[in-house]
Each structure stands twice: as structure tokens, then as C-alpha cells.
Amino acid sequence: MSLTGINGTKDGFPVRTLVTHYCRDLSNDLFQPKTFRLILAIALGLMLYATTLWAAPKIEYAGPFIDKPPVIIGGMQDFPPYEFLDRNGNPSGFNVELTRAIARVMEMNVEIQLGNWNVMRQALVHGDIDALQGLNFSAERTKEVDFSPPHSVVQYSIWARLGTPKISQLSEIQGKTVVVLKGSISDELLQSAGINNLIRADSYGEALRLVASGKYDYLAAAKLPIQALSTTMRLVNIVPLMNIDSLPYSYAVKRGNLALMGRFSEGLAILKKTGEYQKIHHRWLGVLEPQALPIKQIIKYATPVVGILLLIIFSIVLWSRMLKKQVAQRTAALAHEVSERERAMKELQHHQRQLIQADKMASLGILVAGVAHEINNPIGGILLGLPTLHKAHDMASSCLEERYRESGDFTIGGLRYSVMREEVPLLFDEMVQGAKRIKHIVEDLKDFSRTIDPTCTTPLDLNTIVKTSVRLAEHTIKKTTDSFVENYAESLPQIYGCSQRLEQIVINLILNACQALEHRGQSITLRTYHINNEVRLEVKDKGVGIPKEHFPHLTDPFFTTKREVGGTGLGLSISAGIVKEHGGQLKFNSTPGKGTKVTLALPVVKENAA
Structure with missing residues (x-):
């Protein structure tokens, strides 16, 4: 018997043959012994086949x-x-x-x-x-x-x-x-x-x-x-x-x-x-x-998520940049505001110092006027007394000469007469000249410190104004340079203006030239001349010069490169204002390291121009 069915019975006949052989008489001999044996054989064969199928692996x-x-x-x-x-x-x-x-x-x-x-x-x-x-x-x-x-x-x-x-x-x-x-x-x-x-x-x-x-x-x-x-x-x-x-x-x-x-x-x-x-x-x-998820499925589901994340990241980056830009703008605005406040504070301080300086100058003007008055009185007495002394010396000199001839040399006031007879006349002349110079300087100081009338306009000679200014600044000039040259043109046409204010301009230009010199060997040259309908003053120095970047700010109030030595930055600003009031011009020409030339141009009186 195999795994798939029944191959035969005990007597060797196949089951199919047994069925065919006994089937003919089955209906007639159902209860015969032979029929009974056939049925029993078939039943046993089926049972054995079923048992074999149940015990074998499932195929x-x-x-x-x-x-x-x-x-x-x-x-x-x-x-x-x-x-x-x-x-x-x-x-x-x-x-x-x-x-x-x-x-x-x-x-x-x-x-x-x-x-x-x-x-x-x-x-x-x-x-x-x-x-x-x-x-x-x-x-x-x-x-x-x-x-x-x-x-x-x-x-x-x-x-x-x-x-x-x-x-x-x-x-x-x-x-x-x-x-x-x-x-x-x-x-x-x-x-x-x-x-x-x-x-x-x-x-x-x-x-x-x-x-x-x-x-x-x-x-x-x-x-x-x-x-x-x-x-x-x-x-x-x-x-x-x-x-x-x-x-x-x-x-x-x-x-x-x-x-x-x-x-x-x-x-x-x-x-x-x-x-x-x-x-x-x-x-x-x-x-x-x-x-593992297929790559297409990963891409399918990941794409919208990644897209949303990228959009969020992009939005955050964009917002961050905008915020940084706004912060930078606000910071710049605050910095500018702070800078403006600092500049305003500095200007206020400068104005305060200028007011103090103006007050000092006003007080100095009053003081100068008083001092000038006090000096004028003794100087006047000296000028009156010196001619009398000089005359007395001349009258006494005949008697002194006679004694000198008779007795020889002798001493008067600690000086030998032989020396004194030559020196005393010169001393008298120098004393007279010195007293006159003192009187002249005092008069110039009184004029410079006198309160200015804005409507003051009179015909003036530029050469006279320049010479007066040079006398007032002479001490500074002698301390600064060994080479100060003055060239005055003859017969200059007259100008209209206020002498005190014009002197203020010239003095300021001379002082600036002195401050530009690095040593006494460098020179300052003043020159006046007439061209077209203008008279001009040219102040030229061989000093350090002015950098080009400073040119636009030369006449700005409070602009100075000498603040550490007391400069206020108001000299040229005030001078430029006075020049404008007089209808003139102030021109600058400079080469760094070689010097500066400043030209003051003022219009002449019309009838003179004509």
C-alpha cells in the first residue's frame, strides 16, 4: 500500500477487479457469505487508505x-x-x-x-x-x-x-x-x-x-x-x-x-x-x-512635509533677516541720534565758551579803554617834558663844553662826559620816539576795543588798516619768524567800511599765518595791490599748509585743527562774515607741506572805480 492509495488485497486481486467480479450477483446474493466477504474487504481497504492519508505529511x-x-x-x-x-x-x-x-x-x-x-x-x-x-x-x-x-x-x-x-x-x-x-x-x-x-x-x-x-x-x-x-x-x-x-x-x-x-x-x-x-x-x-518603506512612498509622504519645513525655515530666515535689518536700521538711527546729540552738546559747549570769551573780550575792552586812559596821561606828560629837558640840555652843553676844555674829562651821573656828550642827544630822541609809539599803540587798542557801530562805513585806506594790524600783532610776529616781508602798493583806491572790523580780519589772518609756521626760518609775506575794481591783501606763509579735505569747512563755525592749543574755530568764521558785510571775498589756496596763501578782496569806492 502506497501514500496515495491501495495497490491490492490479501489474495492479490485489485479492488476494481473484485468489485467487477462480484457485482453481477450482488443484487441476488446480498446476504450470501460470498457477498458479505466482498463488502467486508472493501470496507477494510477504505479504512486503511484513510489512515495512511491522515498520517502522511500534507501534500x-x-x-x-x-x-x-x-x-x-x-x-x-x-x-x-x-x-x-x-x-x-x-x-x-x-x-x-x-x-x-x-x-x-x-x-x-x-x-x-x-x-x-x-x-x-x-x-x-x-x-x-x-x-x-x-x-x-x-x-x-x-x-x-x-x-x-x-x-x-x-x-x-x-x-x-x-x-x-x-x-x-x-x-x-x-x-x-x-x-x-x-x-x-x-x-x-x-x-x-x-x-x-x-x-x-x-x-x-x-x-x-x-x-x-x-x-x-x-x-x-x-x-x-x-x-x-x-x-x-x-x-x-x-x-x-x-x-x-x-x-x-x-x-x-x-x-x-x-x-x-x-x-x-x-x-x-x-x-x-x-x-x-x-x-x-x-x-x-x-x-x-x-x-522598509519604498523610496517612492517615502518621497510621496516626505515631499509635502519637507516642503512645509522648508517653507517654515525660509519664513524664519526671511523674518530673521528682516528683523536684523530693522534692528540695524534702528541701531543706526539711535547711533545717529546719539551722534547728533553729542555734536549739539559740543556746539552748545563751544557756544558757552564763546559767550564766556565774548564776555571776557567785552570786559577786556573796558579794561583796555581804562588802561589806555591811565597810560595816556603819563605818556602825555612825558612827551611834554622831554622837549623841555632836551632844550635844557642844549643850553647847559656850552658850560659843560667849556669845563671839558679847561679841566678835561669828568663824570656826571656816573657817566664820563666824553661819552655822555654823544649819547644823551640820542637817548632824548629814542625816548621821544618810544613815548610816541606807546601813545600810538594805546590809541590803536582803544580803537580796537571800542564798541562797533554796524552802520559805521567811512572811506578807508587798506594800507593804513594793514599797518595798524601789523603793529598790534608785532609781538607775535617777532616771536614766530625772522622773515616778515611787507609790500604796500602806492596810491591804492579807497574802500568803504569799518576800520575796526577790517583790522580784526587782518589780525586774524596774520595770527593764522604765524601759527602755521614750524620754525623761525619760515617766512610770512604781506602784499597789497589793486586789480580791476578791487583792492586786495595777500597773506602768504611757508608753513604746513591745509589738507584738501579741510577746505570746505574752513569758514564753518567752530571748525579748527588747533583745538588742543586753544583754538575756537571762530576766527575765520567771523572774518568771513565781516568780509561778506563789506561786499568782499576771502579766498584760500594751499599746498600741504609748502604753505598757504589767503587773499582778501574788497570793492573800491564807486567814484574811485569810475
């Missing part, structure tokens, strides 16, 4: 090409949803449907046998079956089998009873009893991790019962099959604690059977290209199996 003939030699495909009988026996005892699951599809596209005749896992694996090694439709890859297993490209991924986990403390690494179950499926990848993984107390079960159902009953501590097994079996077996006290690994799951053939492996690999590739693989995968596994 399915797949593929339309039954005329070709069958390829025997093995699998595990309790590994849902990948491969398992359904309620009718037929092979089912993802692996089974995938194998059928590959058989169809590759024109293969396959037999699918599902049974005990360890038995099936040994059957492949010994050549009793041609392939396994699901085997996890490991380097150790490549010594015995060849793998196709993976058709799915299986995740393995550590399971335990409800209430067992969570674990985060395998070392925490060291010393505990762990149930594994005999010959499974879990068995190999835990052995390589150094876990020693392994309990090997023949099936996942047995392994689940051993842990659920409390006999052993942990179970190491595939996640999806254990979830499915625990639901089917209603074992609600088994829960996963941690994931061990996710491993590729492939077809496997006996090592060296490359032709068969090539057919499975090619068929799998065709199914993936046509999209049938994806349909089978989705039908059985869907989102249950851990897998």
Missing part, C-alpha cells in the same frame, strides 16, 4: 504542468501568516500563494509539503525535498543551502507571560529558561549571544504552551506567527518584551542546486515586475510585517 500538487517531474517544496505547518495548514488541512499562507504564482510563471510542477520544521529542514539537507519556501538567512546556513533574494522580512522577539518585567538587552535573560523552536534561527541567535538555558520545542504551539503554563520563563520566536497562534489558541497572557532582530526570509535549495535557485529567483523577479508579488504580499502581510 499539494500545484501547477498545471503535471506531465513534468514535480519539484517538492517543503515548509512549516504552523508559521502563520507565512505558511500553515488551514481548517481543512490544506497548505495556505503567503509562502504557499507565492510558490503557486512562481510555479505558474515559470511553468513548474510543484508539490507543497508542510510539516514539522526541523524534519523539513533535515529533509532538504538529505535531498528528500527540493526546496524550502521560507528560510531565514544566516552565514552558518550557507554551508548547507543556497538562498534566493529575500521575498519578505521576519521579525523575531522575546516573549513572556503578562507582568514579566521589561528587558532591553539579551544579557538580562541570562540564567533564565528560554524556549526556542528546534533548529530555528532563534536557536542560532541566542546561542551566538551566549544564552545557555535553551529549551527546544518541536513546534510553535508546544513552545507557546510551555511558557504560558509558567513552566519556563521566556520564548524567542517570530513575532507575527506567535501573535497569530496565541490568538488562535486564546493564550492572552503572552506578550512581547523586546525585539531581537529583523531577518531576510528567502527560498532555500540544497547547496549547489543553482538551476532550481535560478528559477525561483527569476520567477520572484517576474512577479515583482508585474505587481503580482505586491498584491500577494499586501493580501497576507499588509502592514503587519516590518519592512
Whole structure:
């Protein structure tokens, strides 16, 4: 008797022959001994056939090409949803449907046998079956089998009873009893991790019962099959604690059977290209199996998220830049405001100092007027007395000469007469000239300090104004240079103006020229001349010169490069105002390092111009 039916009976006649031989008389001899023996033989044969089918591994003939030699495909009988026996005892699951599809596209005749896992694996090694439709890859297993490209991924986990403390690494179950499926990848993984107390079960159902009953501590097994079996077996006290690994799951053939492996690999590739693989995968596994998202799906879902993030980042960057720009503008505005306030404060301080200086000058004018008056009185007496003394000396000189002739040289007032007779007349002349000079300077100071009437305009001679100014600044000139040259043009036309204010301009120009000199060897030259309808004064020095960048600010109030030595920056500003009042011009020409030339041009009186 074979696995597929009954070949004969005890007496060697086939069952079909027995039925045909005795069937003729069955209706007439139903209760005869011979008929009874026939019925009993048929019943015993059917019972033996049914018993044989129940005890053998479950076999399915797949593929339309039954005329070709069958390829025997093995699998595990309790590994849902990948491969398992359904309620009718037929092979089912993802692996089974995938194998059928590959058989169809590759024109293969396959037999699918599902049974005990360890038995099936040994059957492949010994050549009793041609392939396994699901085997996890490991380097150790490549010594015995060849793998196709993976058709799915299986995740393995550590399971335990409800209430067992969570674990985060395998070392925490060291010393505990762990149930594994005999010959499974879990068995190999835990052995390589150094876990020693392994309990090997023949099936996942047995392994689940051993842990659920409390006999052993942990179970190491595939996640999806254990979830499915625990639901089917209603074992609600088994829960996963941690994931061990996710491993590729492939077809496997006996090592060296490359032709068969090539057919499975090619068929799998065709199914993936046509999209049938994806349909089978989705039908059985869907989102249950851990897998990497396809790149297109990642792009599909990531694109809007990335777009929104980029938009947010761009908005933040743009807002940040705008904020920085506003802060910079506000900072610049505040800095400008602070600068303006500082400048205003400095101008106020300068104005205050100028007011103080003006007050000092006003007080000095009053003082000068008083001092001049006090000096004028004794100077007037000196000028009146000196001629009388000079006359008395002349009258007494005849008597002194006579004595000198008679008695020889003698001493008067500590001086020998022979020297005094020559020196005294010269002393008288110098004293008279000095007194007159003092009187002249006092008169100039009185004029300079006198309160100015803005409407004061009289015909003036420029040469006289310049000479008066030189006398007032003579002390500064002598301290500054050994070369002060004056060239006055003759018969200059008269100008209209206020002599005191014009003297103020000339004195300021002379003092500026003196301050520009670096040593006494440098010179200052004054020149007056007449050209067209103007009379001009030219003040030229050989000093340091003026930088070009300072030219636009020379007549600005409070602009000075000599603030550290007491300069106020008002001299040229005031001078420019006075020149404008007189209808004239003030021109500057300078070369840094070589000197400066300032030209004062004033209009002549119209009748003179005519």
C-alpha cells in the first residue's frame, strides 16, 4: 500500500477487479457469505487508505504542468501568516500563494509539503525535498543551502507571560529558561549571544504552551506567527518584551542546486515586475510585517512635509533677516541720534565758551579803554617834558663844553662826559620816539576795543588798516619768524567800511599765518595791490599748509585743527562774515607741506572805480 492509495488485497486481486467480479450477483446474493466477504474487504481497504492519508505529511500538487517531474517544496505547518495548514488541512499562507504564482510563471510542477520544521529542514539537507519556501538567512546556513533574494522580512522577539518585567538587552535573560523552536534561527541567535538555558520545542504551539503554563520563563520566536497562534489558541497572557532582530526570509535549495535557485529567483523577479508579488504580499502581510518603506512612498509622504519645513525655515530666515535689518536700521538711527546729540552738546559747549570769551573780550575792552586812559596821561606828560629837558640840555652843553676844555674829562651821573656828550642827544630822541609809539599803540587798542557801530562805513585806506594790524600783532610776529616781508602798493583806491572790523580780519589772518609756521626760518609775506575794481591783501606763509579735505569747512563755525592749543574755530568764521558785510571775498589756496596763501578782496569806492 502506497501514500496515495491501495495497490491490492490479501489474495492479490485489485479492488476494481473484485468489485467487477462480484457485482453481477450482488443484487441476488446480498446476504450470501460470498457477498458479505466482498463488502467486508472493501470496507477494510477504505479504512486503511484513510489512515495512511491522515498520517502522511500534507501534500499539494500545484501547477498545471503535471506531465513534468514535480519539484517538492517543503515548509512549516504552523508559521502563520507565512505558511500553515488551514481548517481543512490544506497548505495556505503567503509562502504557499507565492510558490503557486512562481510555479505558474515559470511553468513548474510543484508539490507543497508542510510539516514539522526541523524534519523539513533535515529533509532538504538529505535531498528528500527540493526546496524550502521560507528560510531565514544566516552565514552558518550557507554551508548547507543556497538562498534566493529575500521575498519578505521576519521579525523575531522575546516573549513572556503578562507582568514579566521589561528587558532591553539579551544579557538580562541570562540564567533564565528560554524556549526556542528546534533548529530555528532563534536557536542560532541566542546561542551566538551566549544564552545557555535553551529549551527546544518541536513546534510553535508546544513552545507557546510551555511558557504560558509558567513552566519556563521566556520564548524567542517570530513575532507575527506567535501573535497569530496565541490568538488562535486564546493564550492572552503572552506578550512581547523586546525585539531581537529583523531577518531576510528567502527560498532555500540544497547547496549547489543553482538551476532550481535560478528559477525561483527569476520567477520572484517576474512577479515583482508585474505587481503580482505586491498584491500577494499586501493580501497576507499588509502592514503587519516590518519592512522598509519604498523610496517612492517615502518621497510621496516626505515631499509635502519637507516642503512645509522648508517653507517654515525660509519664513524664519526671511523674518530673521528682516528683523536684523530693522534692528540695524534702528541701531543706526539711535547711533545717529546719539551722534547728533553729542555734536549739539559740543556746539552748545563751544557756544558757552564763546559767550564766556565774548564776555571776557567785552570786559577786556573796558579794561583796555581804562588802561589806555591811565597810560595816556603819563605818556602825555612825558612827551611834554622831554622837549623841555632836551632844550635844557642844549643850553647847559656850552658850560659843560667849556669845563671839558679847561679841566678835561669828568663824570656826571656816573657817566664820563666824553661819552655822555654823544649819547644823551640820542637817548632824548629814542625816548621821544618810544613815548610816541606807546601813545600810538594805546590809541590803536582803544580803537580796537571800542564798541562797533554796524552802520559805521567811512572811506578807508587798506594800507593804513594793514599797518595798524601789523603793529598790534608785532609781538607775535617777532616771536614766530625772522622773515616778515611787507609790500604796500602806492596810491591804492579807497574802500568803504569799518576800520575796526577790517583790522580784526587782518589780525586774524596774520595770527593764522604765524601759527602755521614750524620754525623761525619760515617766512610770512604781506602784499597789497589793486586789480580791476578791487583792492586786495595777500597773506602768504611757508608753513604746513591745509589738507584738501579741510577746505570746505574752513569758514564753518567752530571748525579748527588747533583745538588742543586753544583754538575756537571762530576766527575765520567771523572774518568771513565781516568780509561778506563789506561786499568782499576771502579766498584760500594751499599746498600741504609748502604753505598757504589767503587773499582778501574788497570793492573800491564807486567814484574811485569810475
